[in-house]
Amino acid sequence: MTLKEWIVRRQVGQFHRPHGLGGYAAGWVMAHRSSNVRRSRWVVSLLGVQQSDRILEIGFGPGIAMAALSGLTPNGVVFGVDHSDVMLRVARKRNAAAIRVGRVDLRLATADALPDFGPPLDKVVAVNSMGFWPDPVERLKELRGILRPGGTIAVASQPRCPGATSDTSTRAGQEITDRLRAAGFSPVRVATLDLDPPVVCVLAVSTAA
Numbered sequence: 001m002t003l004k005e006w007i008v009r010r011q012v013g014q015f016h017r018p019h020g021l022g023g024y025a026a027g028w029v030m031a032h033r034s035s036n037v038r039r040s041r042w043v044v045s046l047l048g049v050q051q052s053d054r055i056l057e058i059g060f061g062p063g064i065a066m067a068a069l070s071g072l073t074p075n076g077v078v079f080g081v082d083h084s085d086v087m088l089r090v091a092r093k094r095n096a097a098a099i100r101v102g103r104v105d106l107r108l109a110t111a112d113a114l115p116d117f118g119p120p121l122d123k124v125v126a127v128n129s130m131g132f133w134p135d136p137v138e139r140l141k142e143l144r145g146i147l148r149p150g151g152t153i154a155v156a157s158q159p160r161c162p163g164a165t166s167d168t169s170t171r172a173g174q175e176i177t178d179r180l181r182a183a184g185f186s187p188v189r190v191a192t193l194d195l196d197p198p199v200v201c202v203l204a205v206s207t208a209a
Contacts (some may be wrong), residue, residue, distance in 0.1 A: 005187030035158075035195050040065035042193045043127050043156045043201050044072070052076045053122040053194045056146075058111050059083075059129025066106070069125075070098040075139045077102065079117050081109040083132070120148035130176065141182030147206040153185060156201035165199040173200035180204045 044065050049055070052075040060066045060080035069078045078098075082088055088108050098104040109115055111126075111133040124143050133139045143153060156171040177187050177205070185204035193199040 015166060037064055037094065039156070039158055039193060039195065039199045040127060041068050042199065043069040043154055044127060046191055046201055046203060047123055047125065047152060047154055048121065049073060050076070054117070054119065055079065055125065056081070056117060056121050056143075057125045058124065058126040059132070060091050060106065061087050061094075063094040063106075065092060065125065065127060066095055066104060067098075070104045072094060076122075078104050079121075080104070080106045081111070081114060082106070083108070083110045091196040102156055114142065114146075120151065121146055122148060122151050124151070124153045125156075126154070128158060128160070130155055130157065130179075136179050137182045140179055140185065144206045149206060151206045152188075152203060153180070153206065154201055154203045155180065156199055158195065158199040159197055166198050169200045171196040173202055176200070177204075 041064070047055075049069065049072040051073060053073050053154070054076055055069055055073065055078045057066055057069065057078065057080045059077040059179075060082050063080075066078060066080050080091065082091070085108055088106060092099060092106055097103045097108065099106070107115055124147060130136050130139075140153075144164060147153065155176045157169070157176060159172055163169065173190050173192075177190065180187050180202060186207055187202060187204045189203055191201045191203070194202070
């Protein structure tokens, strides 16, 4: 491996699991890249959030979607988990006011070791995080278990692999749909945001166990 390849790999790794000083730089990019902001806010707009909803975001990153969600739930609460302690600190700072009044609760955790969120959730959202989950179908089954019957899950993906195209996004959407069905969800619709490459979001409903 050349020095250039090593540096590139290190930089890409920061976007997978930000850590150290480089993690803060990656978090700044994620929070200020216009496509990331548009993507997060667009996914939130698809959820049909109600004022009293209890919502979980898996992989909240710098907390952009979290801020949008908490603004829509004055009588609810938005939980979030992320596997990066750097992103936890960044997102807590961005959402400090909502955290102080108990409307946002952020925790350092992974999708395969979720903490207890109390009563059933109304909605779950994951943007570009399913790729980090071990055994995604099993994780989705667990999420179905903490969603109320009729609750909504939104799983979005914007492929970031080199050379990604609209076909890459289409395949990602089909893979998400297949996994949701295998986990017992009823897919409702697939929405697409015209970025480069496109963002695909699959929304599904939790059926009774």
